[in-house]
Amino acid sequence: MRVLLVEDDEMIGESVKTGLRQDGFAVDWVQDGSAAELALAGEGYDLVLLDLGLPRRSGLEVLKGLRQRGAQLPVLIVTARDAVQDRVAGLDAGADDYLVKPFDLDELAARMRALHRRHVGRPEPVVRVGPLAITVATHTVMHGDRPVALSAREFALLMALVERPGVVLSRAQLEDKLYGWGEEVESNTIEVYIHGLRKKLGADFVRTVRGVGYMVPRT
DSSP, X not given: OEEEEEOOOHHHHHHHHHXXXXXXXXXXXXXXXXXXXXXXXXXXXXXXXXXXXXXXXOHHHHXXXXXXXXXXXXXXXXXXXXXXXXXXXXXXXXXXXXXXSSOOHHHHHHHHHHHHHHHTXXXXXXXXXXXXXXXXXXXXXXXXXXXXXXXXXHHHHHHHHHTSTTOOBOHHXXXXXXXXXXXXXXXXXXXXXXXXXXXXXXXXXXEEETTTEEEOOOO
């Protein structure tokens, strides 16, 4: 999942970015409202984590502008403002959820997963694809009765593919789902992870469309 983190506090931003990346999220971090608008105009995100008290342009202005442009991606407000009127203003402006600082990273990740499930029309916590049962919250993958151990990157790649079965995704599109700004990506990284998935899930689970990319067939 590709996430835009909009947070002006250095310590909070670095902590959230690091924690989410370790959990397999691709995270881009900006520290003011104007930078957030530029990022949202140029990148394809699955979810936005948005502080309200931002320099240059407030989080509420960023949110209102996003919704006025018709963007439907989920927005989770993460802020120290805990007054009822602030919650109401944020939700009425188009936020999908509201979390007050300080917060637990596990709760933040759970809320993000829940928002993403609803956004893609998949409210159930377990994704079933052919013989696979994938529990997103715990990164648990079962192949029939057999548990399959995947690294965080392999799991993120698997989710990017199974969320769009039958759709061919290019290497660049898959890299966008796995890596945030500033993360080093080797030229053959996606191929290495695809090889790992095939080795663990079966050679035919991920198909190669020569010259285009990779896909998981519809079942």
